[in-house]
Amino acid sequence: MTIVYILLPLSLLLSTLGFFAFRWSVKRGHLKDLDSPSVRMLDDE
Amino acid sequence: MERGLERFYELSDLKADFGQVMEPTGSDYTWVDSSSEITEIDVGDLKEAAFPIAGIHCAGCVWLLEKLHKIAPGVVYAKAQVTTGEITVRYDPKLTKKSIIAQALDSFGYPLAGKKDQTPESSILRLGIAAFCFMNIMMLSVSLHQGGMEEDLKLLFQIVCFFLSIPLVWIGAAPFFKNALFAIRLREPHLDIPIVLAIVTSFIYSTYEIGRGEVYFDSIAALIFLLLVGRFLQEGALRRARNALSKVWAITPLTARKVNGDEVPTDSLVPGMEIKIASGERVPTTIKLSSEPSEFDESTITGEALPVLRSDLVEAGSLNVGKTVTGIVTERFRDTRLARAIKSQHGAALQSSEEILFLKNMIRWFTIILLSVATVNFFVWPNWSDAIRTTVALLLVACPCGVGMAIPLLLSHSIRCASREGILIRSANALVKRVAKVFIDKTGTLTEPILKVVSVSGDPEGFKKGASITPSHPISRSLRNHFGEQSVRGEQIPGVGVRWKEAEDTFELKKDTSERTSVSLYKNGEFSGRVEFESSIKSGAKDLSKLVGLTILSGDKREPVREISEVLGVKEYFSDLLPEKKREIISKSSSIMIGDGFNDREALKAADIGIGLGGAITSDSSSVMITDGKLEGVIKFFKARQKLYYWIKLVVGVSVFYNLVGGTLAVTGVITPLIAAILMPIMSFTLVSLALIINPFKA
Numbered sequence: 001m002t003i004v005y006i007l008l009p010l011s012l013l014l015s016t017l018g019f020f021a022f023r024w025s026v027k028r029g030h031l032k033d034l035d036s037p038s039v040r041m042l043d044d045e
Numbered sequence: 046m047e048r049g050l051e052r053f054y055e056l057s058d059l060k061a062d063f064g065q066v067m068e069p070t071g072s073d074y075t076w077v078d079s080s081s082e083i084t085e086i087d088v089g090d091l092k093e094a095a096f097p098i099a100g101i102h103c104a105g106c107v108w109l110l111e112k113l114h115k116i117a118p119g120v121v122y123a124k125a126q127v128t129t130g131e132i133t134v135r136y137d138p139k140l141t142k143k144s145i146i147a148q149a150l151d152s153f154g155y156p157l158a159g160k161k162d163q164t165p166e167s168s169i170l171r172l173g174i175a176a177f178c179f180m181n182i183m184m185l186s187v188s189l190h191q192g193g194m195e196e197d198l199k200l201l202f203q204i205v206c207f208f209l210s211i212p213l214v215w216i217g218a219a220p221f222f223k224n225a226l227f228a229i230r231l232r233e234p235h236l237d238i239p240i241v242l243a244i245v246t247s248f249i250y251s252t253y254e255i256g257r258g259e260v261y262f263d264s265i266a267a268l269i270f271l272l273l274v275g276r277f278l279q280e281g282a283l284r285r286a287r288n289a290l291s292k293v294w295a296i297t298p299l300t301a302r303k304v305n306g307d308e309v310p311t312d313s314l315v316p317g318m319e320i321k322i323a324s325g326e327r328v329p330t331t332i333k334l335s336s337e338p339s340e341f342d343e344s345t346i347t348g349e350a351l352p353v354l355r356s357d358l359v360e361a362g363s364l365n366v367g368k369t370v371t372g373i374v375t376e377r378f379r380d381t382r383l384a385r386a387i388k389s390q391h392g393a394a395l396q397s398s399e400e401i402l403f404l405k406n407m408i409r410w411f412t413i414i415l416l417s418v419a420t421v422n423f424f425v426w427p428n429w430s431d432a433i434r435t436t437v438a439l440l441l442v443a444c445p446c447g448v449g450m451a452i453p454l455l456l457s458h459s460i461r462c463a464s465r466e467g468i469l470i471r472s473a474n475a476l477v478k479r480v481a482k483v484f485i486d487k488t489g490t491l492t493e494p495i496l497k498v499v500s501v502s503g504d505p506e507g508f509k510k511g512a513s514i515t516p517s518h519p520i521s522r523s524l525r526n527h528f529g530e531q532s533v534r535g536e537q538i539p540g541v542g543v544r545w546k547e548a549e550d551t552f553e554l555k556k557d558t559s560e561r562t563s564v565s566l567y568k569n570g571e572f573s574g575r576v577e578f579e580s581s582i583k584s585g586a587k588d589l590s591k592l593v594g595l596t597i598l599s600g601d602k603r604e605p606v607r608e609i610s611e612v613l614g615v616k617e618y619f620s621d622l623l624p625e626k627k628r629e630i631i632s633k634s635s636s637i638m639i640g641d642g643f644n645d646r647e648a649l650k651a652a653d654i655g656i657g658l659g660g661a662i663t664s665d666s667s668s669v670m671i672t673d674g675k676l677e678g679v680i681k682f683f684k685a686r687q688k689l690y691y692w693i694k695l696v697v698g699v700s701v702f703y704n705l706v707g708g709t710l711a712v713t714g715v716i717t718p719l720i721a722a723i724l725m726p727i728m729s730f731t732l733v734s735l736a737l738i739i740n741p742f743k744a
Contacts, residue, residue, distance in 0.1 A: 008205065011184075012205070023173065
């Protein structure tokens with residue numbers, strides 16, 4: 001079971017990375033407007 | 046409640062202690078003072094401003110926020126609205142300013158929302174943090190609950206869970222802590238108090254149990270995360286309702302055309318500008334005509350069915366049915382009567398009216414009962430561990446969402462559905478208030494506003510000409526409708542009729558004094574023709590009288606009122622009533638009044654619920670507006686009321702049942718805190734989605 005002592009920090013590290021990716025996307029405004037993009041693709045331009 | 050400035054410093058110290066801990070991003074609100082988004086209006090010596098805020102999600106919040114004047118110095122009164130997400134604050138500019146109020150609101154868990162109606166970044170981020178901690182804790186907890194682990198490993202897992210719970214409680218649960226703190230300071234029960242209590246107790250208990258027994262960090266995580274998700278979704282739904290509500294009113298053009306053909310936004314029009322309105326276009330803001338007179342359909346504003354000839358001022362929202370005109374802007378759009386009507390419509394949904402009172406009372410009792418049961422339970426159990434475990438389970442399982450979230454949401458959603466059907470509801474009260482009597486006006490409401498011509502004798506030319514002298518008179522309108530137009534110069538004989546001359550002959554058109562409405566034509570004093578009228582009953586009148594017991598209130602003569610009552614099967618009716626008398630009869634009991642708004646404005650105001658048929662002119666006197674002026678809309682409204690009554694009873698019944706069963710199971714120790722933490726969000730999610738699925742206005 002000693003493998004857990006490596007796996008546990010590893011899984012935490014990975015999910016922390018995931019969280020910081022999420023934080024980055026929020027700060028960059030990726031989640032600011034969720035309604036318009038679906039409409040915008042219908043534009044010709 | 047008199048509170049001096051020193052009270053404020055106590056509070057700001059408090060914010061320094063708790064605020065920094067709970068809100069990692071200390072917000073600076075000094076920009077608010079110079080912001081044009083939050084404008085101040087002078088009210089005597091005081092000022093008033095509307096702050097768009099995030100986090101109003103239930104009746105309890107409205108209620109709490111409206112107590113702002115008790116703690117924030119200089120604030121005279123505050124009024125919160127769920128659907129618009131705004132709080133209107135009246136304050137003394139000598140004692141406080143916008144930025145201080147904004148700061149105070151923020152420290153109670155209601156930060157200013159962005160300029161546009163968006164989810165604040167911080168609440169998405171908070172959800173992200175909660176999700177991260179929640180998922181990791183859950184993963185570790187599954188192994189912990191499965192058992193059979195080595196002691197060292199178990200300890201490690203518990204410690205990791207503990208560290209993961211810290212940001213969850215610190216940041217994720219911050220809004221609950223703020224709300225609860227706010228409520229405690231006001232000595233008012235609020236739903237977040239038991240939630241905070243549950244979080245704190247189970248956190249302390251679990252921390253103590255690390256390395257000794259079982260920990261419940263997973264229940265804390267589930268509770269915080271799911272509550273956050275629930276509130277996030279609910280705020281999204283409210284935001285959508287708010288946006289939909291503002292779209293309903295898109296009857297005025299967003300742009301206007303200047304005389305040189307340039308298109309400009311309506312908002313940018315200022316007095317003095319000259320604009321062009323083509324035939325078939327709506328007038329964007331009040332204008333003074335600078336060209337030939339034209340006919341305008343003003344039905345949206347006044348309810349007047351026929352177009353009116355205007356040569357001077359034309360109101361915003363009028364439809365140009367004549368030729369293209371030009372005019373000079375006299376008012377900005379936001380000052381027009383239409384804009385004011387729109388604004389009052391926006392603030393429609395949940396006001397601090399009576400139905401909120403009944404919800405408030407239920408929330409208050411819910412919190413009080415829950416806290417007392419929890420206290421008793423805590424001391425009844427013989428050992429600490431069981432006492433804490435069952436109390437935590439009880440606090441977690443108790444779900445106030447039925448009255449706290451589902452019913453307010455159901456009402457605001459219904460108002461939104463109604464507006465799609467052309468029924469504009471100003472106060473949610475109109476949907477739930479029980480009344481003893483339903484009064485209805487006759488002329489224009491039960492009957493068509495235009496009289497129907499039933500028999501003609503003599504020369505139609507004479508009637509045509511006579512009608513043109515007093516074109517706005519109801520009889521003239523129906524004559525014009527029937528015979529067409531032909532103008533002639535003449536004079537009015539007040540109360541009798543009209544007179545005009547053609548060559549050597551004198552013509553007179555006089556109203557007869559018979560029971561039936563009729564007019565006679567006289568040529569040089571000799572009778573030469575007659576037209577008889579009848580008021581036709583509107584479609585839907587019979588169905589309406591079958592659906593609800595009506596009482597007719599009419600200013601008309603006894604005979605026609607009796608006739609119509611007989612046709613419709615109405616037992617009670619009053620005739621020959623002056624407006625004051627109408628008002629007197631109405632105010633005797635709790636009542637609904639249905640009227641078409643011209644002569645009924647006083648009566649509509651006197652009733653508990655006034656239903657106005659037609660345009661915006663009734664909007665300031667009635668709480669419900671049927672925009673197309675048809676009785677079918679009234680029927681829909683009454684049917685929706687019946688359905689809502691049933692749904693509200695159901696929601697209350699289900700939540701009472703759930704809480705009784707859940708509470709009993711929790712205090713007897715049958716369900717663990719973990720199961721409680723799962724049950725509660727499922728319950729609130731079910732009720733809230735139920736509220737959003739129901740559309741009482743659909744047949």
